[in-house]
Amino acid sequence: MQNPHTPQRTGWVILVLMTGSNFLPWMEPLMRETLSFDFVAPARVRMSMGACLMGAALVAFTWLAGRHATSPLPRRVTRPRLLGFRLALASGTVNVLLGSAVAFFGSHAPIGGAQLGVLVGMLWFAFVLPAQVISSYLTGRGSAPRAAATAPALGKTLRPSGV
Amino acid sequence: MKWRCARSSFERGFAAIELLVAMAILASVCLFAGAYLRTIFRREKVKASVREIYTQVLAARMQALRHDSNVVLQVDLATREMTSWADPSAKFVRDSAEPVLESHRLPGDLVFRSVDGTINGSDSVAFDTYLGDSSLVDRIVFRSDGRLVAPQATNSQPPFRPVSYGANVPPGSVNCAPAGCRGIFVADRSDGGSDRNLFRISVDDYSRIGKASLLKWLPAEQGGNAGERNFVPPPWKWVD
Numbered sequence: 324m325q326n327p328h329t330p331q332r333t334g335w336v337i338l339v340l341m342t343g344s345n346f347l348p349w350m351e352p353l354m355r356e357t358l359s360f361d362f363v364a365p366a367r368v369r370m371s372m373g374a375c376l377m378g379a380a381l382v383a384f385t386w387l388a389g390r391h392a393t394s395p396l397p398r399r400v401t402r403p404r405l406l407g408f409r410l411a412l413a414s415g416t417v418n419v420l421l422g423s424a425v426a427f428f429g430s431h432a433p434i435g436g437a438q439l440g441v442l443v444g445m446l447w448f449a450f451v452l453p454a455q456v457i458s459s460y461l462t463g464r465g466s467a468p469r470a471a472a473t474a475p476a477l478g479k480t481l482r483p484s485g486v
Numbered sequence: 487m488k489w490r491c492a493r494s495s496f497e498r499g500f501a502a503i504e505l506l507v508a509m510a511i512l513a514s515v516c517l518f519a520g521a522y523l524r525t526i527f528r529r530e531k532v533k534a535s536v537r538e539i540y541t542q543v544l545a546a547r548m549q550a551l552r553h554d555s556n557v558v559l560q561v562d563l564a565t566r567e568m569t570s571w572a573d574p575s576a577k578f579v580r581d582s583a584e585p586v587l588e589s590h591r592l593p594g595d596l597v598f599r600s601v602d603g604t605i606n607g608s609d610s611v612a613f614d615t616y617l618g619d620s621s622l623v624d625r626i627v628f629r630s631d632g633r634l635v636a637p638q639a640t641n642s643q644p645p646f647r648p649v650s651y652g653a654n655v656p657p658g659s660v661n662c663a664p665a666g667c668r669g670i671f672v673a674d675r676s677d678g679g680s681d682r683n684l685f686r687i688s689v690d691d692y693s694r695i696g697k698a699s700l701l702k703w704l705p706a707e708q709g710g711n712a713g714e715r716n717f718v719p720p721p722w723k724w725v726d
Contacts, residue, residue: 335507339514350522357529358721
């Protein structure tokens with residue numbers, strides 16, 4: 324039986340904040356480019372917007388997949404919702420740090436032979452996006468009441484509404 | 487069994503709360519994207535309009551070199567047109583024998599107004615008085631070697647150097663005298679004060695070779711030197 328004091332309606336906030344934080348590493352470099360004499364390249368706008376939209380779509384779909392999934396989670400994942408929240412927090416923090424770095428130094432700043440903007444993009448695709456996908460899946464798994472199957476036995480009907 | 491459970495779960499469709507969450511994610515994406523894109527497109531649009539005028543100034547200088555003749559670029563605020571013509575007679579007024587080299591509409595989204603001036607006022611295009619004739623106003627004149635014919639009005643004098651340079655006022659910045667300095671002054675909004683993006687397109691700030699410049703006003707409240715009227719090169723601070 325669920326603890327009525329367990330916060331079960333904060334998942335959507337986590338998802339929204341996570342997708343919102345994606346705009347920092349992708350859009351702040353564009354904002355910085357508007358300060359210069361040159362125009363922002365349309366390809367860069369498309370790339371940044373595409374990455375943000377793709378991140379949001381993946382988060383939404385994996386959260387839904389997590390809600391409807393029936394396969395068992397690994398035994399080590401005892402509290403999927405908490406783990407999902409921690410991953411979301413970590414990815415949001417990394418997004419803020421990456422966004423601050425490109426806003427401060429500019430995406431063309433050389434870091435170890437490569438441009439900072441390229442490195443930020445690679446880091447985001449390699450670590451932040453996968454972390455967000457896992458986080459939203461676990462949040463979905465953790466928020467859907469698994470007691471639905473056992474509810475009829477108790478004479479109750481639980482709707483999968485915990486978000 | 488598991489497959490059947492999963493199938494039945496999806497067959498039931500999405501709960502209302504799930505659709506709400508998806509909508510919330512979509513709304514947040516629209517909100518963030520809208521806020522960023524609005525700012526970016528607005529700045530780029532202003533920049534494009536300002537650069538259009540700057541390009542006309544550069545083109546007029548190039549035409550002077552190409553035609554080996556004086557070229558006059560006149561900014562007509564009444565008809566909102568920029569017209570250039572070769573002026574071998576050196577009267578700085580176009581006569582019938584002097585064909586128009588280029589004519590462009592001025593960008594409609596810009597307001598011509600200097601720091602303390604009025605909209606379309608006399609200081610908006612401060613390239614005034616040539617050959618002692620105060621009726622020859624609002625025109626830039628390039629010689630055949632690309633140098634500028636210096637306008638003679640008080641409001642059309644070259645700017646001073648800033649007293650001090652720093653992160654906000656980098657080298658390449660200018661300090662316009664309170665009486666004004668030469669330039670075409672365009673802003674993105676009609677109200678005065680420092681709450682606007684005001685650009686200055688000019689020629690020969692410090693040099694004597696006809697070099698054009700595009701600078702942005704940096705009021706003291708935004709980091710300009712106190713007591714000065716600074717116009718600075720990029721990176722610019724924008725008023726959104």
